[in-house]
Amino acid sequence: MQLRYTLMGFERNYQIKIPSKQLNKQYYSTLSKSSLNNKLNPWFITGFADAEGCFSFAIKPDAKSKLKWRISPLFVIKLHIKDIAILELIKNTLMIGKIRKNGQNSILYVVESIKELQVIVDHFNKYPLVTEKASDFLIFKQCFEIIKQRLHLTEKGLFSLIGLKSSLNWGLSDSLKKAFPNVTFVDRPEYKFNGIPNPYWIAGFTSGDGSFHLNLKKSDTNVSHRVSLRFSINLNIRDAEVLKGLVIYFNTLSKTSTVVKGMLNQENQYVSKSDNTVSLAITKTSELIEVIIPFFEKYPIQGVKSLDFADFKKVAMMIGAKEHLTIEGLHRILEIKLNMNKHRDW
Template sequence: MSENEMGYRGSKSEFNHSVKEQRVDGGWCKKPLHLRCTLMGFERNYQIKIPSKQLYKQYYSTLSKSSLNNKLHPWFITGFADAEGCFSFAIKPDAKSKLKWRSSLLFVIKLHIKDAAILELLKNTLMVGKLRTNGQNSVQYVVESIKELQVIVDHFNKYPLVTQKASDFLIFKQCFEIIKQREHLTDQGLLSLIGLKSSINWGLSDSLKEAFPNVTCVGRPEYKFNGIPDPYWVAGFTSGDGSFHLNIKKSDTNISHRVSLRFSINLHIRDAEVLKGLVIYFNTLNKTSTVVKGMLNQEKQYVSKSDNTVSLAITKTTEISEVIIPFFEEYPIQGVKSLDFADFKKVAMMIGAKEHLTIEGLHRILEIKLNMNKHREW
């Protein structure tokens, strides 16, 4: 599964990578003593088999300890929906209907099956919706009845979306009110729905354009970024769109290796203001920290644009240790990505203790890297 597809839940690599990340096989050569790294391509080519694959597969909850047997914070839900949610609206032919067309609304979140636990917690928190398998490796949380969609609308009215997805919700909400009042069963109500659909997601299908050539299209609601509302929103959004990565590269001397950390978030260019807002937000967490102050003063260093994407990347070890890790310790990541964060934190502590400068430490970090992100067992 591609990491840019909706179902992918591991830490995501940067959008502009044209070559898929390959796993690295590492071994120590004695003559002379050095770490040998070989791109393996496929797991069947590995010189040493992974024990977890030979013995048994362990299934576990990917929810953080703070959320087990509890409910998700409402701002976490909004942040996660900003990253992974979809407001879907369909108008399809229906011969049994008086108007020959049927309208339906869905709020959907699709994830890899290994993250079913977080969708179950979402369902238990909101007390509406259903979980459905979607193919062999994915599951989706779906809310579709008007009664239950009222809960979804009420939630996002109280805890508003932050990204451009807020405009989709405003259109979705207008469609919801029309259907709730049963106006969609009239010619005028149906035309109003079709006009609204022209501005959400993929717009009107060819069949709708052909059937309603004179429909008046509705303009997309104006979007304005209004800042980061709550730390739990950051935790939810990062649980969806954030990435925790380790890099191991040979130094210029070609003798030792350099270990680095990267926390990143990659979005469509239209949400550039959100990433700039995150830099500002991290700056406000601890105004006495010279590390965090530096983040605001050098905003361009953290947010970069390329074609249709925008990226936030934090790579300085001090900023990761003093800002990023403490933040997500207090406001936990949920799902499989919480395991990536745990490994990320472990390596940061090793770097702080300078263990990465030893052969044993470097070998241990390499083993951690080989089992992170999309390579992780579940």
């Protein structure tokens, strides 16, 4: 969710374009058993947007405008350029939007025309967001209706937009606060978590915010104690109920397992809080092998993270077969670890 922290910079720079030849030749290897002709499940798109999407509208001075301000509504997903294939899949599924370069290593999926933003609004009306971002969407939708009806060209409509923007993302910039000192601030819509709607939502959300980690710890007594696996998701504390909902969902799956019988039945064992962060962590090998891995085999991760999942699964199977107890197996696992996550040469 780093996009929220870089939004102001994005609004200044989002129109930088990347050459089509560079898009087509360099980055398509990041798909998970997919091709660019495939379509994503709509719930996957919602899950991924919950993790990485942003609803916004820029308000900038415009001397040529009657009110001296220009309004630009936007839906954006910002990723590292290595994951451009996910954005291509989203673009090809929704059949709208543009992909643009943003700085040295970032890529943007941008929807900005009224006609195409209507597709975005219709999508999230039908496949609602699950996290706190649902409140951002409700505010954005109000703004979109004002703009669509061209009421933003009136002073009343402009002030309504300023008030709504005060509750969207990180609120008003200092320059807008100075320009509109008498604006009436709008309360943010109340957020309520309503459960996990669909397994593809989990796949999309995990493709954005999930992590698959492999750890090796030194041990003088037992080689097997050196290897541990961790599936985790870290969120802002305001989305704590989402992680509790994931525990409940996976607990339901665990009850059908031949090995794991409702082992994910204590949310406090898996969800922890620290300052403004809440974390889900599943580390038991039996739960990973019997519940988590089969789930993501059925509902695949997309992008570079799918490669981390494949390595994660490979090591889990090695542990299940006791190969981690051998020196040869331990060396193989170490080699895998050295090429996972941030160490991967993409």
